[in-house]
Amino acid sequence: MASTSSPAFSHALLSRPSLPSTVAPTNQSSLSSLSLPSFPRIKLSPLPSSAAHRRRIPSPARTSVRASATVETLGSTAETALVEKSINTIRFLAIDAVEKANSGHPGLPMGCAPMGHILYDEVMRYNPKNPYWFNRDRFVLSAGHGCMLQYALLHLAGYDSVREEDMKEFRQWESRTPGHPENFETPGVEVTTGPLGQGIANAVGLALAEKHLAARFNKPDSEIVDHYTYVILGDGCQMEGIANEACSLAGHWGLGKLIALYDDNHISIDGDTEIAFTESVDTRFEGLGWHVIWVKNGNTGYDEIRAAIKEAKAVKDKPTLIKVTTTIGYGSPNKANSYSVHGSALGAKEVDATRQNLGWPYEPFHVPEDVKKHWSRHIPDGASLEAEWNAKFAEYENKYREEAAELKSIIKGELPAGWEKALPTYTPESAADATRNLSQQCLNALAKVLPGLLGGSADLASSNMTLLKMFGDFQKNTPEERNVRFGVREHGMGAICNGIALHSTGLIPYCATFFVFTDYMRAAMRISALSEAGVIYVMTHDSIGLGEDGPTHQPIEHLASFRAMPNILMFRPADGNETAGAYKVAVLNRKRPSVLALSRQKLPQLPGTSIDGVAKGGYTISDNSSGNKPDVILVGTGSELEIAAKAADELRKEGKKVRVVSFVSWELFDEQSEEYKESVLPAAVTARVSIEAGSTFGWDKIVGSRGKAIGIDRFGASAPAGKIYKEFGITAEAVIAAAKELSS
């Protein structure tokens, strides 16, 4: 790995050079004495009378925060007036942007503006001019539809990604303010949310990454890794199973620096949550091992919110859920506390009424000068925070050179020079083995050279073969270890890995289950692909070859379903060299996730396979023809490449000129030059037979209209694997028969 001694290297990660990235000089003193004029008190929109009684009563066990008498008097001070003005600025930026786009979700930003303000203005540590500063607090808006909340906050805080003109382009083509928060569009957004429940699970991953890196790198004299992860999630997130999975793990792991603010507004799209969501979330989270706090007045109880966050930070051994009871669409006289404010523009008339109600005389998108001035300190403050940390890191580097280099490589995502030499290679004489076992050899080889590799399985470590033998388990009290035990929580696992991957570019999370159970985690995998999180999905038991467990466990359509998904690499390696080749590409692709479909059953090491071949996606492993004119081309993947090779042997004995092609990754083949493609699949050769123990869907593209795809277009069966292969016709005999028919 190339070493750098520049302490400011985290700036190197600014991936959008078009954004100005100036660091303003620190000037805290001029702000600490800030004195502001008082602002007229706004009229509060009362809760409908029915709202009060249906709030659930918390159990006595959990903490309930109310503003104390002392605190309440703050309400009349200038500071609180400015806070309210800032909060209303957030509300109206959201209202105005949604109104201009005539599309979006004003309700959440209006209700969550107080907690949003407190987080970004008072609590969180970040540097607006470097959204990628390593030690920043992370914020995740799990209720991603309310993204105007986050855009408004990023704008006020001074991020270059959300300027006034960006908010005016909310939800428009190529804007930086898309309809849901997208990390790949908007610096300052950590992860991609919108599909409910994903964000809170990402946040668990972010907090896991922090806890892991802190345990590995912090020293008694230097807490070089030290940040919080904050989340705002809503009722929708709470209903999703993925949230329960991830939060159960967060409790198990004791992620004390994870603080989730639950926007308890009692409204979802279909109306009052009473129609479908009457569980006690508080009690459930206590069961999950969280510290639970209830802020009863999330609308104006600023000190309640502050006190709750303070309390949450003081609880070191448990994550905290702060249930913040709010009014959705707070401030809108006719639409607050109803589903109508959730997902559409208020409309000009109601916008006016809300301006009236909240005493807001300004033009759309206006940020009052005093609010602007108040927030302006975050640019110098953020620069100071980063500068302080950089100084601290320089000191750390002097004392702990090796650790500093390793941490730096994780932060920068630079792979150590020659890392790929650690990958095992095989010859046809090497022992036959299941690709899941060969995968374990690769993982263990890589773990020695890749400091950021960590991961695990959804309770199938001994079947997926994913344990890193040199490490112990990542657990509450051993967070420096790298084997993560996800339990039977595939969906949460995938989303947690997204969070890990997006925490630091050098973290390379992998996760594992049976290939068929990608169905449980597909939503998270899609977000890996969309949000450019280079997670490695180790998916074993990849076909009917798993045998007796039967059709519930046998993937059929899964290869096709991932080949159709954008920005994801689907690998089906045939043996040791191809497994190593798949890992090589997977590790190199930090912005594209990889799925490795691996066999349960033993497979021979085939002549002709190679690490380099895999990088091309499809390549010839054997050929007895010349002039690029074989009589027939046999195409196989994974465990069926062996069958294609056997069939070729037989056909060659009968004098046929046969090429065997491994099609280990369709996506990579697609990216090759036309010349290369023609060298593997010459257009003139239409006699092509493919064999794969999965759906034939999509194979027409490879074998052409005149070729034949041998596969399985029905569900599997419970029986020994060999029997199923035979009964389903996934055999060399079938390939030979088809080849003869096509090439005669």
Add this chain to the structure above:
Amino acid sequence: MASTSSPAFSHALLSRPSLPSTVAPTNQSSLSSLSLPSFPRIKLSPLPSSAAHRRRIPSPARTSVRASATVETLGSTAETALVEKSINTIRFLAIDAVEKANSGHPGLPMGCAPMGHILYDEVMRYNPKNPYWFNRDRFVLSAGHGCMLQYALLHLAGYDSVREEDMKEFRQWESRTPGHPENFETPGVEVTTGPLGQGIANAVGLALAEKHLAARFNKPDSEIVDHYTYVILGDGCQMEGIANEACSLAGHWGLGKLIALYDDNHISIDGDTEIAFTESVDTRFEGLGWHVIWVKNGNTGYDEIRAAIKEAKAVKDKPTLIKVTTTIGYGSPNKANSYSVHGSALGAKEVDATRQNLGWPYEPFHVPEDVKKHWSRHIPDGASLEAEWNAKFAEYENKYREEAAELKSIIKGELPAGWEKALPTYTPESAADATRNLSQQCLNALAKVLPGLLGGSADLASSNMTLLKMFGDFQKNTPEERNVRFGVREHGMGAICNGIALHSTGLIPYCATFFVFTDYMRAAMRISALSEAGVIYVMTHDSIGLGEDGPTHQPIEHLASFRAMPNILMFRPADGNETAGAYKVAVLNRKRPSVLALSRQKLPQLPGTSIDGVAKGGYTISDNSSGNKPDVILVGTGSELEIAAKAADELRKEGKKVRVVSFVSWELFDEQSEEYKESVLPAAVTARVSIEAGSTFGWDKIVGSRGKAIGIDRFGASAPAGKIYKEFGITAEAVIAAAKELSS
């Protein structure tokens, strides 16, 4: 609907005529005086010393059941000895079958044999000779890997589906005892389990169906619908998010007749659950609104188990979770309480040791005569139960002719004659509309004629347009209604619908969310397809046409991913007639689920579309060629059929002979005759252009190697829909250009 007056019509549902289905005469009296010899007490394998201390302590709020002193004395009676012998029979049938197959999961059956025995021998009401008797109690083994437990119980109870020879063929080709419970293979198995968490969610659906039908059809003088739903689930199920989703709903709905026994054995595949699962399940379920009971000794505390079930039945307004602490692999001296007994055969040596330990002198697969005799009463008892119910039904039918006819149609799954005439039809002059709205017209039309239609949305009813206007909400206190509010719980929703569909063949559940969120529920949808549950999936917002919500909400690969899945019908209707046509096929396919991809945006009613055309999957909507020789064929689906039609108009103006084909369902087209296919897509015409706002993956099959597929092979974008269509080139201009290039 054809009416039948035969009270024994539930026999008509016996779908496996090869099974003998004799009904033995009732002979209870000869059994009630049964007196049995006492059986030598078995040696109990002690719990390892570490096991006791790590059991979690229940909160004082929940009930804990221990055998009372009186009850404990029962332990020495002849009856208890026989019970233990029966329990050991179950254990050894499981051990022997797994051993013979050298594959399977002995641990759960050994640990759960006591609760299994009590359920099937003492608690449940069923008729072994008619597994489809309508009013039977339902049993779901959510921890499906332990299927030998259920097979052993079905065998002892006298079901013809699991004879001794079937158990000897455990996990073999075409046996009735596959590796996980499959309703379509084994009468007596209600649903298909194995993928964890699905079973408990199916059970919620079964209990919902019971509560709904009971509310609709029971009369003060006749509880004609009245059964319980029992579940055994394990730690794995508990960790899955789907289970939390479904159980949250079960609590919300107050499904008092749902009783779940949680096999709390503290072991999962990766070892002790301490490594990943330390939440308090009890507390969580209290939060979910369940009644929670803890049976501390599930191994030998038979009276504890009995008392807990009794208590659970007495709680009418809440579902009950009975946490039954057991030892996995109970009886195995060296493997009990360890993961090694979970998923592989014990091995000959350990089988011997277990036989020794439990005092079991018998040959493999032997059922001792006294055990056999004891269980034999279930055949006559079951016949009596059904006969009694049939008599009750006859009486009900006399009094409530209309209700009886409706209930019968739900039980038998006979659709009323002429039901399809209720479907709306449209002309090109009918107003343009979104197919999601047209779908709502169909649903509301069908609700009037299909007594078994019920369903709802995952909190998107007003976006998916799924409300049945003539009905209210299915809720705790209004269970007779048919709009189900699932909350934001897609995965649970799908699995609950599987349970509803498999409860009675005439129940036709539908469920809805945005098409992209099928990713959240794909595992349940696959089980719909595999288990032949004819659920209708109403999936709106089916492309970039949804606009501003952006790539997280825009499906791309989803059409392809379902086209690749076996036994599911993927529809993408283009307008009103096609939407009605899709519903017609969907309703008729009671053993094959349907997915309807529907637009958010308005679409015109196209000339040439028809309900009958949809039934063929692909059909010509317009053509100005003759002799089956168009210059070019344009193929479209859904919202892009309009674009294909527009392009055809332009091309025809320029003198081209153009055919436009709607490819609304690939699966149905595949099923047509070769002659028909040739009439739509003549082999000689290779100039073919397809257009679909989704992945082009798979389209080579339709357009051929020389055709062109216009689609989207990247993620979507956040902008107004029209803008995205244009930027992505999903336009008539693109079709025209491609058509000209190919046909010139």
